[in-house]
Each structure stands twice: as structure tokens, then as C-alpha cells.
Amino acid sequence: MNLKMLTRALSAVGGAGLLLFAASALAVPESEWRRPWALNLPQGVTSLSEQVYNLHMLVFWIVCIIGLIVFFGVFYSVWKFRKSVGAVPAQWHHSTTVEIIWTVIPFLILLFIAIPATQTMVKIDDTSDYDMTVKVTGYQWMWEYEYLDEDISFFSRLDRDSDRARQRNPEIRPQDVEHYLLNVDNPLVVPVNTRIRFLLTANDVIHAWWVPELGWKKDAIPGFINEAWAEIREPGVYRGQCAELCGRDHGFMPIVVVALEQDDYEAWVDEQVNGNGEAEETAEVADEDNGEVAEQEDMSMDELMSVGERVYGNQCLACHQAEGQGMATFPALAGNDQVIEDREWVKDVIINGVSGTAMQAFGNRLNDEEIAGVVTYIMNAWGNDSGEEVQPADIRAAR
Amino acid sequence: MSSTTHDAHHDHHDHAPPKGMTRWLFTTNHKDLGVLYMVFALIMFFVGGAMAMVIRAELFQPGLNLVDPHFFNQMTTMHALVMIFGAVMPAFTGLANWLIPVQIGAPDMALPRVNNWAFWLLPAGFVLLLLTLFMPGGGPAGGWTMYPPLVLQLGDAFPFLIFAVHVLGISSIMGSINIVATILNMRAPGMTLMKMPLFVWAWLITAFLIVAVMPVLAGAVTMLLTDQYFGTSFFSAAGGGDPVMFQHIFWFFGHPEVYILILPAFGIVSAIIPTFARKPLFGYSSMVYATASIAFLSFIVWGHHMFSVGMPLAGQLFFMYATMLVAVPTGVKIFNWMATMWQGSMTFETPMLFAIAFVILFTIGGLSGVMLALAPVDLQYHDTYFVVAHFHYVLVSGAIFSIMAGVYYWLPKWTGHMYDERLGKWHFWLSMVSVNVLFFPQHFLGLAGMPRRIPDYALQFAEFNMISSIGGFAFGLSQLIFLWVIIKCVRGGEKASDQVWEGAKGLEWTLPSPAPYHTFETPPVVK
Structure with missing residues (x-):
């Protein structure tokens, strides 16, 4: 199966193959923790997360006891010292002894909590001594993972089914989507029992990378690199979300971490690097230097428009709006003369972005077919009707 | 005025206030201003509450049922701004206006005209802020904390947000200076500091907090403004700045602010x-x-x-x-x-x-x-x-x-x-x-x-x-x-x-x- 057919299949089935890849091909168990009516933090799957959980439970029980003492005191007074049962008010209003007692005791309790809290903080902060490094980059609104020790990098976006179900008046109901809003097209795959260092940064605004079962979240800040670490003990699928408000689709950039046994992980890396297997190749489609230019066939207008509409919906709509009418500083595309007349300019803007504006470069995020589709779509949708057909080969040439 | 207090015509009126709208527009009376503050706070409580209802309605069940995510973000952002600066702070200031003079035995606030001006800046600031919801690109949607770089993606509403924050800040500072001046200068004979009701004490301390941190907020949002329009890079790594610095400055204001509340x-x-x-x-x-x-x-x-x-x-x-x-x-x-x-x-x-x-x-x-x-x-x-x-x-x-x-x-x-x-x-x-x-x-x-x-x-x-x-x-x-x-x-x-x-x-x-x-x-x- 060549790359192009794969891409078309991808467009047609909306990434279902990738979902299968994520969920079944890896055959790792789902976390027990994520379920309806869940009340508490997860114990997690790292030694760090367990330590955090234990600290959480310690302080939780302490504050519960303090709370109960206060509530009991108040309710007892309310019950006992009512005027209606003939209570006569005392007139004392001061006692240095009691006041010292209830200043000192809370202080000692805090001291008692501060010790394990400090130990845990020191442990979280220690990012030395790692076996591998993953660089995480936040984008509006997806994540990019780069394995710094391997030649692997890819983008990770909300999965197609969730994306369809999260629209207003959706084609499918959220209730019918497995892992609604908690599933991605390409999960982060890591080995167990390996000390992984995460380097976190962002491309546009501040994001935060949070998988509760790893025990922490950390901000991904444009222009700066944050460090964190995890050593996962059990194979499984661990899900999380962006935790820092990052714009319109902040709620729609989940994180999925798939932890594999060392052998399985190595097989996965091998597939990624050497391109064995089909589904994995698809996952890499956006970034591959495929060298198949000569074989690239023209796509029909319908195909281009269909791919373009999907890409537009995922990438462009948030700013340029559903009818291409634009919004505030985001220019209108519908009825825009330059868009209708200048296909070279449209291609250039999409591939390279416009510096100094919110328009990002999509050249390294979308493949030739996708860019060809979206250029064609923009030039023909909403009454633009330029009649232009931009083929993947044109994009290839323009890169 | 006081010489006519016991004039027969006014006896049972006891300095009745002027009639009509001008009473409220031009009043320097601490009770009138207290009422104005509290009525304003009550209105804003319902405005902010309506926004909260939109939020809870959207979250009633999974799926995007009512509003676009961008509008949802405007609601969470504006709900916070309206409730903090429009409802809770003015309600407390209204209580302070009404009560502090009568609790310390003063005839009025120390600076009555400042008092009037401090109040009337509030509706002006909120008109500015709420109108942003109808501007192209919508109102502020990056959270009430206004973190860059996200806040810089705001459309036409951006300068209005900054200006509204400035106006509200000036209002709070003037109101607080007035409260400090009143408490320190206008207590009745024998009303020593340690005899004051605790509400007065709490407000004396709160007023100092406001005077200390509101200018910090004003500085932070002004830096946002110059980053956006005048080519500075306080909060942009590309120009040698740091987005996290905004958070440090903002929360240096923001944490005292929550105690102000x-x-x-x-x-x-x-x-x-x-x-x-x-x-x-x-x-x-x-x-x-x-x-x-x-x-x-x-x-x-x-x-x-x-x-x-x-x-x-x-x-x-x-x-x-x-x-x-x-x-x-x-x-x-x-x-x-x-x-x-x-x-x-x-x-x-x-x-x-x-x-x-x-x-x-x-x-x-x-x-x-x-x-x-x-x-x-x-x-x-x-x-x-x-x-x-x-x-x-x-x-x-x-x-x-x-x-x-x-x-x-x-x-x-x-x-x-x-x-x-x-x-x-x-x-x-x-x-x-x-x-x-x-x-x-x-x-x-x-x-x-x-x-x-x-x-x-x-x-x-x-x-x-x-x-x-x-x-x-x-x-x-x-x-x-x-x-x-x-x-x-x-x-x-x-x-x-x-x-x-x-x-x-x-x-x-x-x-x-x-x-x-x-x-x-x-x-x-x-x-």
C-alpha cells in the first residue's frame, strides 16, 4: 500500500485505523482509575505519584479531623447555648492561655506536614539521572512529541471521533464515543521501568502537560524549557489533558501515554524508525520525507475538497471561522480577492506562516495532500469559486 | 447648612436630600454613596450570576450544547472579573461607606467628593468592560488572570480590557485612600484604634492592601499594552522577555487581592x-x-x-x-x-x-x-x-x-x-x-x-x-x-x-x- 492510498484511506475513515492502532494493536490495559463517580486522586503508576498520593491522603485526613472538630464545636454551641432553651450568656472574652494553645498546636501540625511535603518536593525536582528524553511541545491545540534519543517525532491531536462528537449539533453523540475527549490520533509511547526526562515547551501560548497518573503537571511555556520526570512501573494507557487555558480549544487537546514493556517498546521504535507496518507509517505521514513525488497521482476535485474541508475544520476554523468570515484580527478568507486570485501566495502562507502574526507555519505539520486539499478548499469554498485545483505535486514543488 | 438645622420648615426632615436624579449623581453623602455602591454590586451580582448560569448550563451534560467554546471562555473570564471587581469589592466598599462613619462617630467620609468620583468611575469601567462582549472577536477570553501570550490574541477588545482595569483600579485606590483617611482622622473622641469595631479594623487593613497592590496590577496590564502596541517584549521570550514574569507581577497583586475579598x-x-x-x-x-x-x-x-x-x-x-x-x-x-x-x-x-x-x-x-x-x-x-x-x-x-x-x-x-x-x-x-x-x-x-x-x-x-x-x-x-x-x-x-x-x-x-x-x-x- 503506498503512502498516497493510505492518506486517502485516512481521510475517508477519519483516522479510525489510528484509533485501532492506539487501542488494540498495543494491547495494554486501560487505567482502572478513570471511571464515573471517581472521587479521589489516582495512586498513579510511578513511585513519585504514589508519594504524592500518600501526602495528599495524609493532609486530607488531618484537615478532615480539624474540620470535624470545628463543626462539632459550632454545632454543639448551637445546640447547647440557645436562648430558647434558657442559656444565659457568659461575659468572658479573653484567655491568653487558650489563645496560645490554638496558635501553637496548628503550627506544630503544619510543621509535621511540612516534612514529608519537603521530601516529596525535593524528589519531584530532581531531574538528573535519566535514561531517555522526550521533548513535549504545546501548540494551539495539539501536542508534539520528540524522542531526543531516537529519530522519532510526531504530533498528537484529539481523535477523529471525539472531534466529530464535540461539534455543536454533532453527527455522533459524545456518549457513543469511547474515551470521549481523552483520546488522540498518535499517543506518546514509552517504556516501563525507565527513567524518562520530559522537556516541556510551547510554540504559541502557555499550555500545561498533565497526566494525573504520573503525579504532576508542568507548564509548557513558549521560549522556555521546563523539566520533569517519570518512571512508569506498569504497562497501560494513561490519559490526561492540557491544564492551562490556551484558547478556544483548550478543552480539546488531550494527552495519551501508552506505557509498554521494554521489548514491545523497542519493537515500536523499530517500526517508527524503519517504517515497518502500515498503521505506524500513517502515524508518521505528516513528517515523512516520502520521496514518492514521481508516483504522486492527481487527486480529483471532490477528493481535494473533502480533505480540505476536514483539515480546515481541524486547523483553520477556530480563527477564520466556519464560513471563512474571519474574526477580529483573523482575516476573512471568503470573498478575499488575494485568496481567490493568488494561489502561490495562499500556498506560501499555509506552508510558511506569516511572521509576527498568529498565522503559524503548517508546512511541517500537514502533508502534501492535506495542504493541497486545504488550499483548494479555501480557494473554492464559500463562494470563492476560483476553480483552482492545487495538487499535492504543486505543494511538493513549493516546499 | 448646619445653621438651618433647626429651622421650623426643616425640622422633621433633618437635612432631607435633594430630590431626583441629581441627588444620586452629585451626592457626596456617605450613606447615599454606600447605597449606590451596594445597588451597583447587587446588579453586577446578577450580571455575573447570569454568566455563571451560562457556564453551568453548558456543563450540564457532555457535548457542546449551547455555546461556542470561545464564548464559553468569555463567560468564565467575565464572570470572574464582574464578580470580583463588580460585585464583591463594591459591596464591601458600599458597606464601608455606610458603616465606617457611623461606627466611629464621624459625620461623613473624610473626602466626600473623592467618594463620589470613586463610585461613578465604577459604572464607567464596567460599561467599557461589558461592551467588549459585543466587539468583533468578542470579549476577554483568556481568563481573568490575563496571562500572556494568550491575552495578546484578544481582538479589538484588548485595549478596552486594559483601560477598564485601569479605571476600576483608580476607583478602588481612591475609595481606599478615603477609607484610610476617614479612619485615621475622623474618629470620635475616645474612639481609640483598639476600641474600633472589627469591621473598621478589617477595612483599614484592606484599604492599605488595595493601595499597595492595585498600582501593581495597573503596571502589569500597562506592560501588556506596550507589548501589544509599542513593540516592547516584557513578556515575550522572542524579545528577551518572560511570560512567567507577568504571572509573578500579577499574583503579587492577585494574592493580596483575594484577601481584600x-x-x-x-x-x-x-x-x-x-x-x-x-x-x-x-x-x-x-x-x-x-x-x-x-x-x-x-x-x-x-x-x-x-x-x-x-x-x-x-x-x-x-x-x-x-x-x-x-x-x-x-x-x-x-x-x-x-x-x-x-x-x-x-x-x-x-x-x-x-x-x-x-x-x-x-x-x-x-x-x-x-x-x-x-x-x-x-x-x-x-x-x-x-x-x-x-x-x-x-x-x-x-x-x-x-x-x-x-x-x-x-x-x-x-x-x-x-x-x-x-x-x-x-x-x-x-x-x-x-x-x-x-x-x-x-x-x-x-x-x-x-x-x-x-x-x-x-x-x-x-x-x-x-x-x-x-x-x-x-x-x-x-x-x-x-x-x-x-x-x-x-x-x-x-x-x-x-x-x-x-x-x-x-x-x-x-x-x-x-x-x-x-x-x-x-x-x-x-x-
């Missing part, structure tokens, strides 16, 4: 509990020192809002320890209120019910605050619904409950009529139950992994969100009773006595009900 509440509750327990407040001086300690600590704990930004270990530990310390003076206050009730002789009129609910629910918010103070676990709690639950417990069932308690407590003094006790109790019990249905499940949501500020959520969060939304609608509707009680009380009702409450002590209860337009023109002597 709660210290006056401590003062109100410290007035109400002794009245209805018929027993003097326990530990008056330790209450004053605790309030001052909390205010001091508020300046050195801002980093606990930023544990996840990647501060050095030493910074994280420092902010963790400092934050934990806040629990000590706060605990002293809670215990003092409990000790005041102990061996009292309590009755449970509506103000007392709200005050007791305040003690209980504020304690819940305070205890979850202790949990949040711990940096390593905050890395789990941060930016989740656990935080949302925490600050709504301290702000809604804390600050707003105290304001409601205060309104019921002083309403007879303001209007001369008793409010409808039966309706007041209905309002209390419905609010008390619904506020817990609304916010308690949000603790669970946060711990179970739901981030805040999201318009849609995974299916596992559906149950608790639905419960929370039902509580939200019930709480919203219950507030209509509050509105009705106030209107009814202004229009008529049983005549209130001068002292109003059997156990009430303090200068304001020596005045007739309703208090005349001008009071304490001859200072009382405090023994």
Missing part, C-alpha cells in the same frame, strides 16, 4: 456573632493581630499560584512554607468565633444563620487551602476543579455569605423597617443547601482529573457536573428571594427600633432607624 467579611462576621450570641467577641486584640498577620503574609505567598511554572526548588519551598503559615492566624479567627458562641445565648435570625454558615463553609475552603498550599500535591490539584471548589467556598459561601449576613443585619438600620424574617430564612436555607450541591462535588471532579476552564468534558465527569449544575441553578434562583426581601424591606415593613437587635452594641445602634441623612454632626463621646 475576605478581610472585610471577617469584620462583618465579628460584628454579627457577638450580637446574636449576646456575648462579647472573644479575643478582640488577637483578631486585630491575626488580620494584620494575614495581610502581611499575603505579600509573600504569591508563588503558590505558580507551582507548576518551573520555579527553582528553593522558591517552591519558600512559597509553600509561607502559605502554610497563613493557616495559623486564620485558625485563630475561626477558634475565636467558636469561643464567642461558647456559653452565649444564641438566637438564629437570618444574619446569624449566614454568619454561622460562613464559619462552617469558610473553614471548608480554608482547609482545602491548606491542601493546596503543599507544592508537591498542588502539582496535581493546580488548575483543576478542586481549585474551583476551593475558591468558591471562600468567595461565595465566604465573602458573599458575609455580605448577605451584613445586609440582613444592617438593613433595618438603613430602611427603618424589619425585613421579612420568614423569606430571609427561606433565602438562607435554599442558598445554604444549593451552594453545597453546587460546589462540593467540584472537589471530586478536580481530584478525578477534570481541568478547569473547559467547555466540555469526558463522560466520566458527567454525573457530578450535572449535580453541580442543578445546585447552580437552584442557587441562582434563590438569590431572587434576596432581591425580593430587599425591595420589600425598602418599601415597608414592621418599624425597626433604634437598637434593632437585642444584643447589638456599637455607635450605629444609638442612631434612630432609619438613620437620618446626616449623623454625628456633633461627635459622640466614646467612653
